[in-house]
Amino acid sequence: MIYQQLINGLMLGASYALIAIGYTLIFGVLKLLYFAHGEVFMVGAFVGLYLVILGGANIYVALLGAMIACAMLGVIAVYVSVRPVAKNRPLAPLISTIGLTIVLQNLAVYIFGGQQVGFPETVKQELYNFGPITVSSVQIFILAIATTLMVVLWLFIEHTKMGRAIRATAENHETAALLGVNVNRVVLITFMIGSGIAGVAGVLDGIKNSGISPFIGLGAAVKGLIVMLLGGLGNVPGAMVAGLLLGMIEILSAAYIGTTERDFFSFMILILILLYRPTGLFGTRMTEER
Amino acid sequence: MRPIGNLASSVGLATVMFVMAPTSDAEAAKLAGRSVKIGCQVSLTGKGTEWGQAAKAAMEVAAEEINAKDGIGGIPLELICYDTQTLESEALKTVSRLVERDKVLAISGPCFSSEFETIAPQLDARLKTVIMSYCSAKPGLSAMSKWAFRNTLTSDKQLTPVVEAWVKEYKPKKVVIIYDAEDAVSKAEGAIILPALFKKHGIEILDMLTYRTKDTDYSAQITRAKSLGAQGIGLGSCYQNAAAIAKEAHKQGLTVPIIGGACASAPGFIEIAGKAAEGAYMSTAAWGDDPRPEVQAFMKKVVAKLGGKQPPYSGPRAYDIVFAFKHCIETTGVTNKPSDLYSDRDKIRECLQGLKKFPGVAGELTMNEVRDGVGVTAILKVVNGKYTNIAK
Amino acid sequence: MLDGLLDGYTRSLLIFAGINVIAAYSFYAPFKTGQVSLGQAGFMAVGAYASAVLTQKFGMPFAVALIFGGVVAGSIGVVVGFPALRIKGIYLLLLTLGFAEIISVIALSWDYVGGAQGFRNISFNPFTLEYVIGVIVVLLVFFARLERSSLGRAMDSIHQDETAAEVMGIDVVRIKLLAFGFGAGIAGLAGALYAHHATYMDSTTFSIMLAVEILMFVVVGGGSTYWGPLFGAAVLNAIPEFLRALREWLELVPVEWTNFYPVNRAYDFLHDFLDFENAKRLIAFGVILIVMMILRPDGLLTRDSLRWLRLPRWKVRHA
């Protein structure tokens, strides 16, 4: 059973990782705890759902649509809750993004209702047996999409001009600006990328869990934060590994200890990391003092 | 206090008049005030959405029917409904708002056992107003206060015939139980009622697994159930989670029969679970396929209000509550004067306590000594994406 | 005392608003030293559960339980505050958030306090409003004194530049710890009051969203003066009630005045919107937060605006 549970952990971890990547990118370039990220994830799931229902159940259309919609949402977020807010007060952008979180979540409640809605079956269900392990076509699909996305993103960050600009901005705004990086544009693009990935993660989550609700965002945001810290701020590969790690830990604790305790471990990890290893397990790209 | 005999005869009289749809009630004097206020607590958001929506629609249908005639005691019925969000704390807040600000005569609701269990202890000391639930099914709750009523059957009564039929069809030897540790009725079903019934039928319980209401990932539980070799799944679960669990089982290739308790039997279960719902058994406290024309007329109106959806049992039960209230208000000398509010509420309570064979769309209603409904119920099985009553 | 004047529902509204005011002060105390905590809801939970255990399981009177709740929450605050001293800003925010979540998991899995089913049937305290008012008055006097005292200035200085304050001989560690523990204690009081009025709570009662709301009270009211938390909590609690009343007045408008296009449309929209159920209320709150951060990032009340309004500040007798 343990192998099967590890597969479950992998699935859960993949979605955590996707959320955390966006977080860590945004945190990197903006040094901002962007609370609304979980809600972007939720909006992505709903956009995906509606595209599936309206657009004739083509999952790729839904994924792409959710990605674009969420990238747009990221742009809106920048223009509404980041740009116009006073920069010299460290709390101000945090609170304005909390405001955005509340708005998005409750707009969703208002529009879609406060209940869980089913996500139609879009990937043909088939089961493959590998010895003691059973893997479903849905799981393979989710994992394939998530992995592809992560690899593409990693290549983008490491090997493109924009990727270098993002890394430079993450390390130091002033230096990046001196090197001729347009910091404002980098921030905007980072938000678009992070939000787009969160949107895809939302759709994948809908496929995986069969149901979505307007309230999935907050939990996702908190878990994404834990993964971000675990992986090291601004560290994209770190976030990927840490996401898988947290997914495994949660599934194993749910399977062998108890479901009510599963959150306990996540939050203990959060606290221990904050106190004893603030650079995360894999180091950080930030040079900032704590 | 009125003698019981007198009360019973007036019940009989009202019954006749209800069925014959009287134009006016000769016995009851015209009530004071501009309207009769009845409170209603419904869960329009959260895990109980469908239950609450159905109940609200049904009560509105009842109010429209009543007001289309002569109202209650000659004045219109005013239904004041609040959303409890399926949260205990919100249920408490709205009940005190109904009692203390809106000054309603009686309250229909709350829907959920968790909510009911939270309000009931406050009734004797503070609220002193009838609450009557149209969904709650956890055994033993109405006994908490003389003001607490339910016209539903408790879970144990609902599940007994369903488990029997389920076992007869699928003959499982080993099952797992999965339940929501945060929901009162689901926990009662998962931890107490289902194990007892399974034991009675000689079925081995492999494991009891829990989850939290807000959980969305059930892969760990299903993997465990599968590895243990479960031949059936007993669910103490509301429809949204139940459907997600059924789907997860389906995805992992665990295609074993499912049996669900009171909260699972909403149409939303089938809607969300799709194919995975097929063959599942559900318990219920009412089923609207009674061929009587008034039942069919009611169902038609409610289904129209719900946008074509069948209501779960909260619909018919909530509808009946409004008429039970109407009956008690009109027959016990309730005046509806603000100064008589407390005695009016008490009169309604006494009247409901003695309710026997009161006709309604969910069947005849009789209150037992602990103020829970008694009667027969349906057994629901999902066949071709529809709930079908397979009870004789 | 206030029984004759107010009906139960109004009392209840005032109690919840008052508890929010107290909770806002619980945030304000550590905030005065620059510590931003998202754990205040967690400390409320500690106070609520501790006091409810005392009244329900040991039959103690409410007054004792109230103080007990405050003391227990305060002590845990000091325990949490100690490691929290090492970190700042969003790290502290996350730490306190993690702490609150752990409290919630404990409340969820500890059956002695009701576990997943919630802590039910807590004895109802009929004098909660009087207690709430009493606590608020004490807090107001305390913080007014604090603001004009050397300790208060020392806290302000820590908020503005911790290193500089430390180098000026301010005992930053003790003062921050004191403020954090004190804030936790106040939150404990708020929790105890809540528990004995609501009579029910569970692991989700004191959630992240509540912690965010508490933060919002201070941010909207203004965190630089002791009037801020009171003002913020009062305003944000009054808005929904005010809008509800507005809707009732709206219904008094004669039909013929509004029965033509486009007035009927506007009327319907307004009428619909003022039915301020949860989602809409929260949307409005979110918008308020964003707009506030753009227009008045220091909150509605600042020391300057107080001077301008000439609200009473504590006058110091010059020697």
Added chain:
Amino acid sequence: MREQVARTACLSIEGLTKRFGGFYALNELHMEVAQGHIHALIGPNGAGKTTFFNLVTGVLPADAGRIVFNGQVVADTRPSKRTIKGIARTFQNIRLFPHLTAMETVMIGSHCRAFPSVWKALGKAVLQRPLGEADEERQMRENAVELLEFLGLTDKQDAKASDLPYGEQRKLELARALATQPRLLLLDEPTAGMNPRETDELDDVITRVRDRGVTIILVEHDMRLVMGVSDSVTVINFGTKIAEGPPEKIQSDPLVVEAYLGEDVQL
């Protein structure tokens, strides 16, 4: 030998070392500052002067070495404890409390003298005498009035610190440091950003502070000020001392001249 030093030196530094990664910001520094002196610490940018201040005031922990202040080894790790012992400082890039008034700023400095413990501050200033002002508060206020007058800021006492012009912010920072009643005052580039007139004024101020019985360590780039006001000068480069002595001697030291080569400084 050491006993003798302890009697005459206000501050004695023994083998002080600080590393940042592999880089030695200070390496085995030895230095003595005599009681009542104005002792200048100079060196090119990045020589370790500010690090020295951070180590002496406890803002950063030292990796090795001892700091002996008034004959006692300073072992406390916390800056506030050292301030209470009598070490005060100003910052290179002024660090005032922007929202406090000048008066309040100076009163912050005397807080540690009036209320040595938090409990006393809570008990006396907040809880006791609910309507009036504690004696300590009045004392602090009087002190502040005196210090503001000493630095010529009397008419600015109700202005917000952040609203003051640059030169006055420097002075306010100095007043705040003096309010802690230091025996040793560390001044980190007090003339940075000042115009010549303000610099001249500062010369006078520093001397007057010394005359109040405060030993001063001065880190400064303005050599005119350094050479004019100091009793002795220590020159460091790359974290090690390269010269020490009276100003006249330093000016002609070839090592010092070499260290400053390439820097636009008039020795």
